[in-house]
Amino acid sequence: MTGRRAEDGVGGRTDGRLESRLDEVRRLLRDHHAGIEPDPHFVTRVMARLPRDASWSITWAARRILPVSLACAMVLTLALLAGGRAATTATASGAASVSASAASAGAGDPLEWLLESRGEYR
Amino acid sequence: MELVLPMTMTFAGDRDATEAELVAACRRGDEAAFAALVRRHQHRVFGLASRFFRRREDVEEVAQETFLAAWRRLDTYEARAPFEHWITRVCLRRCYARLDAERCRDAPLPAAEPAAPEHDPAVGIDVERLLARLAPADRFVLLLLDGEGWSVKEIAERVGWSAANVKVRAFRARHRLRRVLEEDR
Numbered sequence: 001m002t003g004r005r006a007e008d009g010v011g012g013r014t015d016g017r018l019e020s021r022l023d024e025v026r027r028l029l030r031d032h033h034a035g036i037e038p039d040p041h042f043v044t045r046v047m048a049r050l051p052r053d054a055s056w057s058i059t060w061a062a063r064r065i066l067p068v069s070l071a072c073a074m075v076l077t078l079a080l081l082a083g084g085r086a087a088t089t090a091t092a093s094g095a096a097s098v099s100a101s102a103a104s105a106g107a108g109d110p111l112e113w114l115l116e117s118r119g120e121y122r
Numbered sequence: 123m124e125l126v127l128p129m130t131m132t133f134a135g136d137r138d139a140t141e142a143e144l145v146a147a148c149r150r151g152d153e154a155a156f157a158a159l160v161r162r163h164q165h166r167v168f169g170l171a172s173r174f175f176r177r178r179e180d181v182e183e184v185a186q187e188t189f190l191a192a193w194r195r196l197d198t199y200e201a202r203a204p205f206e207h208w209i210t211r212v213c214l215r216r217c218y219a220r221l222d223a224e225r226c227r228d229a230p231l232p233a234a235e236p237a238a239p240e241h242d243p244a245v246g247i248d249v250e251r252l253l254a255r256l257a258p259a260d261r262f263v264l265l266l267l268d269g270e271g272w273s274v275k276e277i278a279e280r281v282g283w284s285a286a287n288v289k290v291r292a293f294r295a296r297h298r299l300r301r302v303l304e305e306d307r
Contacts, residue, residue: 021303028249029268036172036181038164046160046189047153 141205148196159205160189166206167213173269174217174262176250184220188213207280214266214281221258255302260295267292 139147139158147155164185171184191212192199199208253261266277274292278285 018300018303022300025249025252025299025303026268029265030271036168036178038168038182038185042164042168042182042185043157043160046186047157049186049190050153050156050193051190 142201145196145199145201145205148193156193159192163206163209164189167209170210170213170270171217173265174221180220184213184216187216191216210280211282218258218262218281221262224258252299252302252306256295256298259291260298263288263291263295264299267295 139155141159144155144159148159167185167188168181171181171188175181175184188209192209195212199205253264256264263277266272266281267274272280274285274288277283277288281288283291
């Protein structure tokens with residue numbers, strides 16, 4: 001009985017000491033490393049490490065360039081269409097002028113009377 | 123050669139811009155807005171990371187990784203909670219991943235580091251050595267519970283674990299801490 005009581009006493013003392021050490025650890029943990037602050041250039045370093053993805057840059061550039069390229073394409077298409085129409089008109093008017101000149105040539109041939117009066121001279 | 127970018131990189135209305143405006147601008151790829159977010163939250167992130175790492179280089183690295191991860195994954199931020207909660211969660215995950223990686227590497231305890239303010243000779247407890255003898259998960263939970271003073275619910279919300287999971291981890295961590303202290307006597 002006395003031995004048991006003595007053992008309890010030692011155990012209790014030991015547990016008490018352990019508890020106080022645990023409390024101390026908790027107190028130390030509260031102050032653990034609290035105090036490392038960023039330096040003024042931290043933001044600079046983070047920004048320098050931002051991934052500037054090549055595909056993202058290409059997409060961004062394409063988005064920027066797209067309206068300009070569309071406008072250029074439209075202008076080129078319009079120019080081509082206008083050029084084509086002009087060429088067609090020019091061709092048509094050329095043909096007309098050829099036939100007209102042929103007709104007029106037929107009408108105003110100074111030697112036509114020779115053909116018409118061919119029989120008369122036989 | 124050090125880059126000197128964001129000294130001139132300021133978001134228009136940096137101080138007045140709301141968090142939502144800054145986040146929206148970041149999503150459009152506005153780096154100046156992101157710099158403003160980093161400036162706002164850098165102290166919080168450093169404070170949290172320094173709970174887990176002793177060396178300034180480690181704290182700096184974790185803080186940088188936190189913001190880089192935030193930039194990459196900003197589309198996952200749903201703005202249901204303040205941005206600070208989200209960045210805290212990102213930071214905690216980086217810290218945990220790094221602690222775990224250190225365990226895998228079996229990094230030796232930096233015993234020769236100068237000025238360990240946690241070591242109180244009067245008490246005879248070197249908390250740094252004590253923590254080094256715990257598993258990363260135990261260290262992580264103990265530092266959040268006793269270091270940051272968070273409740274189980276707060277840890278669960280901020281880390282993304284279930285409350286039951288945090289309770290179990292906290293119980294195990296305290297149990298192991300007690301055992302380490304007993305062995306240390």
